[in-house]
Amino acid sequence: MSILVDENTRVVVQGITGKEGSFHTQQMLAYGTKVVAGVTPGKGGQKAESVPVFHTVQEAVAKEGVNTSCIFVPPPFAADAVMESASAGIHVIVCITEGIPILDMVRVMEMIKGKDCVLIGPNCPGIISPGKTKVGIMPGPIHRPGEVGVISRSGTLTYEVVDQLTRVGLGQSTCIGIGGDPIIGTSFIDHLKRFHDDPGTAAVVLIGEIGGSAEEEAAEYIQTGFSKPVIAFIAGQTAPPGKRMGHAGAIISGGKGKAEDKVQALENAGIRVDRDLGNLGQTVLDVLRIKKGYHPPE
Amino acid sequence: MKLHEYQAKEVFRKSGIPVPNGVVVASTDEVDGVIRQINGPPWVVKAQVHAGGRGKGGGVRVAHSPDNVKTATMDILSHPLVTKQTGPEGKKVLRVLIEEGAEIEGEYYLAMVMDRSKARPVMIFSPAGGMDIEEVAEKTPGLVQREHVNMQVGWMPYQGRTLAYRLNPQPGPDTLKELMAVMDKLYHIFIDYDCSLVEINPLVITKQGRVLAVDAKMDLDDNALFRHKDMRGLADPMEKDPLEREADKYGINYIRLEGNIGAMVNGAGLAMATMDVIKMAGAEPANFLDVGGGASEEMITKGFEIITRDERVKAILINIFGGILRCDVLARGVLAAAKKIEIRVPLIVRLEGTNVEEGRRILEESDLEFLVAKDMAEAAELVAKQG
Numbered sequence: 001m002s003i004l005v006d007e008n009t010r011v012v013v014q015g016i017t018g019k020e021g022s023f024h025t026q027q028m029l030a031y032g033t034k035v036v037a038g039v040t041p042g043k044g045g046q047k048a049e050s051v052p053v054f055h056t057v058q059e060a061v062a063k064e065g066v067n068t069s070c071i072f073v074p075p076p077f078a079a080d081a082v083m084e085s086a087s088a089g090i091h092v093i094v095c096i097t098e099g100i101p102i103l104d105m106v107r108v109m110e111m112i113k114g115k116d117c118v119l120i121g122p123n124c125p126g127i128i129s130p131g132k133t134k135v136g137i138m139p140g141p142i143h144r145p146g147e148v149g150v151i152s153r154s155g156t157l158t159y160e161v162v163d164q165l166t167r168v169g170l171g172q173s174t175c176i177g178i179g180g181d182p183i184i185g186t187s188f189i190d191h192l193k194r195f196h197d198d199p200g201t202a203a204v205v206l207i208g209e210i211g212g213s214a215e216e217e218a219a220e221y222i223q224t225g226f227s228k229p230v231i232a233f234i235a236g237q238t239a240p241p242g243k244r245m246g247h248a249g250a251i252i253s254g255g256k257g258k259a260e261d262k263v264q265a266l267e268n269a270g271i272r273v274d275r276d277l278g279n280l281g282q283t284v285l286d287v288l289r290i291k292k293g294y295h296p297p298e
Numbered sequence: 299m300k301l302h303e304y305q306a307k308e309v310f311r312k313s314g315i316p317v318p319n320g321v322v323v324a325s326t327d328e329v330d331g332v333i334r335q336i337n338g339p340p341w342v343v344k345a346q347v348h349a350g351g352r353g354k355g356g357g358v359r360v361a362h363s364p365d366n367v368k369t370a371t372m373d374i375l376s377h378p379l380v381t382k383q384t385g386p387e388g389k390k391v392l393r394v395l396i397e398e399g400a401e402i403e404g405e406y407y408l409a410m411v412m413d414r415s416k417a418r419p420v421m422i423f424s425p426a427g428g429m430d431i432e433e434v435a436e437k438t439p440g441l442v443q444r445e446h447v448n449m450q451v452g453w454m455p456y457q458g459r460t461l462a463y464r465l466n467p468q469p470g471p472d473t474l475k476e477l478m479a480v481m482d483k484l485y486h487i488f489i490d491y492d493c494s495l496v497e498i499n500p501l502v503i504t505k506q507g508r509v510l511a512v513d514a515k516m517d518l519d520d521n522a523l524f525r526h527k528d529m530r531g532l533a534d535p536m537e538k539d540p541l542e543r544e545a546d547k548y549g550i551n552y553i554r555l556e557g558n559i560g561a562m563v564n565g566a567g568l569a570m571a572t573m574d575v576i577k578m579a580g581a582e583p584a585n586f587l588d589v590g591g592g593a594s595e596e597m598i599t600k601g602f603e604i605i606t607r608d609e610r611v612k613a614i615l616i617n618i619f620g621g622i623l624r625c626d627v628l629a630r631g632v633l634a635a636a637k638k639i640e641i642r643v644p645l646i647v648r649l650e651g652t653n654v655e656e657g658r659r660i661l662e663e664s665d666l667e668f669l670v671a672k673d674m675a676e677a678a679e680l681v682a683k684q685g
Contacts, residue, residue: 101522109417154567235570246566278675
């Protein structure tokens with residue numbers, strides 16, 4: 001099983017004619033994702049990567065029945081693209097774009113409140129349900145279908161962890177990059193709730209980093225309402241305060257957002273936090289064996 | 299992008315937030331020419347650097363004569379300023395702000411910041427001005443009031459009243475009106491300039507009952523600078539480490555740290571985690587360097603050059619998980635850099651992901667000397683051996 005996206009996912013790529021948009025449309029199609037429409041205003045009627053292009057998301061919904069969007073629109077126009085998707089009734093909106101102004105994201109969050117949509121990102125690698133579909137930019141071949149859910153604020157760090165999981169024989173139900181920006185559409189908790197209700201997910205790996213308090217909030221939620229094993233990793237133990245570590249959201253400011261505080265909050269909630277990235281896959285396997293008598297398929 | 303106090307005060311002045319009159323000078327010689335434009339004594343001489351805690355570090359002086367102003371200016375300009383935010387080596391001060399003094403009745407804290415988890419800007423107001431607000435919030439949370447703003451509505455007058463009328467004792471009605479006007483203007487600055495922070499600490503009520511922003515701090519959202527082209531010129535590159543400045547030119551995310559193991563990684567999360575791995579192995583990272591998800595061969599070359607120019611670096615760890623960035627591109631970039639510069643320290647390479655075979659082959663067939671780590675665990679072991 002999986003959450004949010006599966007073989008029934010029909011994707012529209014916003015910004016399909018751009019360099020990133022067209023490259024990753026190819027990659028998604030190669031993975032087996034049903035990319036059935038693209039949107040580039042002014043280029044409706046054309047084809048890109050053999051996919052029909054429309055002027056608007058609304059047209060793509062009407063003509064191709066898309067239910068998920070993947071956004072590669074440049075930062076100045078990305079907020080508008082998210083709102084267009086939300087307004088057209090798209091259910092899962094995946095925004096890959098990095099560099100969206102924070103006030104634009106405040107406006108997006110106010111606009112989509114109460115709408116029946118889930119925003120993943122921005123500044124994220126996207127979402128993949130291995131063997132079914134990938135909506136995003138992660139390398140497909142490192143993933144295997146399985147029972148571990150992954151939620152992460154990072155891109156390549158997630159690939160590292162997924163690769164380790166796959167190597168120890170643990171496949172993944174769904175992997176979600178929630179994004180490295182200060183304001184993102186969905187939190188750890190939003191997806192933990194979905195994994196909780198997904199019978200196909202046996203355990204969750206949570207990959208956090210410095211900045212904000214999303215990990216602390218997740219710890220509180222897990223303590224009160226989450227019964228499956230969670231294994232966490234927090235990046236940035238050695239990050240100095242006051243410096244933005246690449247991601248717009250990865251900054252320790254005013255003494256808040258330190259890795260150590262997050263590790264503490266998670267451990268206090270009884271969550272296994274692995275400090276050694278090199279062995280994370282093995283740790284997840286050990287935890288599953290102990291808690292569930294789990295044996296990965298050969 | 300951080301602004302200096304004098305730059306932020308210029309924005310305040312334009313927006314109608316009252317600030318003391320002042321002039322910026324870069325040398326003692328300029329003092330005579332400008333001192334008559336500013337009311338005094340007393341005068342206040344303030345170091346212009348991007349660091350908090352200037353007062354305690356001796357970067358803010360009160361002067362009672364023009365000669366005093368000169369001495370203070372010379373003193374501040376000739377010594378690096380050490381505060382709790384600068385590190386022990388301190389920061390060189392290139393400019394000072396000379397301002398008229400104010401007769402202070404009360405000091406307050408006022409700021410607009412982004413509340414990440416609520417996804418809304420929040421106004422923070424406290425009667426405990428001039429102090430470290432984080433500390434105040436921790437020790438006496440009752441002294442810190444917050445008002446979140448729905449941007450679809452904007453800052454409403456009732457929110458100003460909610461904050462201002464809580465004051466005890468109450469300032470006079472005209473002062474309260476001024477205070478609420480400053481709050482409204484602060485919100486508009488925050489929105490109009492795409493800020494991530496606008497802070498006045500302290501906001502002063504003078505003996506005459508006027509409201510005055512004695513300090514000013516503004517931090518602009520880097521991602522929004524494309525729509526504030528006029529503000530870009532206010533960036534002060536001298537605030538950065540020279541290697542960081544160089545990296546900026548090429549769009550490389552590089553932050554210099556205290557250790558001696560250089561690192562080049564793709565992706566911010568993996569770069570942070572790699573720093574942690576270095577530390578776990580008993581060494582210290584010399585830098586954070588994220589070449590980005592889709593780095594070109596040229597960016598890899600530049601990144602590698604920047605690391606090797608840091609003289610403290612005793613070993614270099616390249617950790618790449620190829621996704622969009624292909625391992626063969628990485629390998630070619632490293633080789634191009636090695637042709638230009640002599641690499642005198644051990645090089646540890648860990649490659650995984652897209653086109654990894656090709657990347658490894660390119661490196662192996664070159665005459666570059668390097669150690670191969672097959673995974674993160676082995677990379678850590680090899681780093682530890684370089685100690």
